[in-house]
Amino acid sequence: MISEPAGTATGPDTAEKSRRPGGRTARNTAAVLDATLSELGEHGYAGLSVDRVAARSGVHKATVYRRWGGVDGLLAAALEYSADDDWRPPETGSLRGDLAELAREVAEGFTGGGEGAAIASACIAASFQSAAAADALHAFLADRLARCAAVVGAAESRGEVPPGTDGADVVRAAIAPVYYRLFIGREPVSAEDAARYAHAAADSARSGAFAGTDRG
Amino acid sequence: MISEPAGTATGPDTAEKSRRPGGRTARNTAAVLDATLSELGEHGYAGLSVDRVAARSGVHKATVYRRWGGVDGLLAAALEYSADDDWRPPETGSLRGDLAELAREVAEGFTGGGEGAAIASACIAASFQSAAAADALHAFLADRLARCAAVVGAAESRGEVPPGTDGADVVRAAIAPVYYRLFIGREPVSAEDAARYAHAAADSARSGAFAGTDRG
Known part of the structure; x- marks a missing residue:
């Protein structure tokens, strides 16, 4: 570690x-x-x-x-x-690359073994057993999501996605299927799975699915 | 009920x-x-x-x-x-419509109140406390996912998505952000949120994100 x-x-x-x-x-x-x-x-x-x-x-x-x-x-x-750490999202130079790296990191973070993976999975489980743990996890993940949204902001600066794209929502779309497989459907998740979801989210963001009037 | x-x-x-x-x-x-x-x-x-x-x-x-x-x-x-019931996914005539209805139904199924919502949420929580519950939920959701994949099969028949599109994976992409908000990030989810994720997944499927060589 x-x-x-x-x-x-x-x-x-x-x-x-x-x-x-x-x-x-x-x-x-x-x-x-x-x-x-x-x-x-x-x-x-x-x-x-x-x-x-x-x-x-x-x-x-x-x-x-x-x-x-x-x-x-x-x-x-x-x-x-x-x-309260200095974790920052990847900067690969493209939204596809950044989201794929992020989704891979999420999958690896829970399945990669070691103390870190055990703690991360136990935090998710704890949130179902304790309201205090659920609140704390919500705050932790909201902070991570806000940091991750920077990759979409950078993509907007590069002209990759339309102005007004909701960065947090693009990141949710990229990583949620990884969480779904691991913690809801209880299915294995491969690096290829993670990349596929991330690429789909990046392409959706490029076509404006997370900007404008469709935004709730 | x-x-x-x-x-x-x-x-x-x-x-x-x-x-x-x-x-x-x-x-x-x-x-x-x-x-x-x-x-x-x-x-x-x-x-x-x-x-x-x-x-x-x-x-x-x-x-x-x-x-x-x-x-x-x-x-x-x-x-x-x-x-062992006769539940079938929506048939609205378009992949966007079907996935949006499905995502709405998932959100409503957990947040709509009543006994059904309480049972559905309790099943998710139970899967973190009992391996038997996790196995049973996995089987239940795998069956639901297989039934839902029919909406993508129908879209393929209509020429809406490329041949060989992975139906279950399109459905995962459409509904996973709803699950993420409810059970991982602990964020509220609106009908508009659900529709946005579903539309993004449908559009990705149309562009071939869940078919061909990107498939893991």
Whole structure:
């Protein structure tokens, strides 16, 4: 994990954050929130407990309770903290290329194995079991979507898509089928599948499907 | 519910099935599986119990245990039984129209209120808590997707899309953003949103995005 970037399109990563500078409180915060994500990835929402997070982070249980209140507070804080990274969407030079890379990154983020994939998938599952987790995931993904919309803004600057194209919606169209296959239909998703959806979304955007009067 | 059709694009409905003819065993099966879906819709997977299903259906608990084994067996059987209906996709005369109606039906199926919407949403949530529920939902949605692909087959017959267009994949592209908004990003979805995604998918299919060499 150490050699990977600080975040992905799909979810938090615990690697970089723990190397941030800061005083004892900042180090404790990082240790607790990293431990929260690791525990979530390993045991799921149902297995998350303040006791285990405290033990894993080396921070006293009473401190964890006082500061985060419980499991939902920990999870919300961990997701908020994860969103505070420098992740940026790809810049391949074309909307097709950018969206394909993004869709590939989403598929890879959930299926690529390792702690990151386990945490990302566990976050989705947790959102069905806890309203606090659902709210936190919504905020996390809304932020990622807003960052991703930059690829459509760049395409608009290059004249690839009509003015007024809804960037977030183009990105939703590109990545949603990947999420559908993984978490709704429970179907495998290949890199070719991801590219096909991304290319279709890019071509739709070029023809103006996400600009103008069709916009709801 | 009695006036509604037997099923929807998104999920099972308990209304028609209970009016099927049949002997005592068939009536008991219908009562138990209808009760399973109603309990799921009201209390979610975590609140599902053989005791409650038995009490609600009026079938003896021992019979329910013997025949279905437990909660997961009940849920799998209820979804399999729900798939055995005569639901068919819309036939509006154009691919744009058919996909828009389908996407609208998906959005409405989850957000329209009533028992049906509660059951459909609870099925998605249950798939994150039980492997048996995930398998059953996968089978249910794969069947729905195969039926929906007929709208693309009809479009191919009319010359609207190129030969060899992957019907299921066009449908995935049309409906996935609706699922993404509801269950991943946790964003509201309007009828206009649903139509926009459906129109984009239809136009992509017309330009050949889901046929030929781009197909993975």
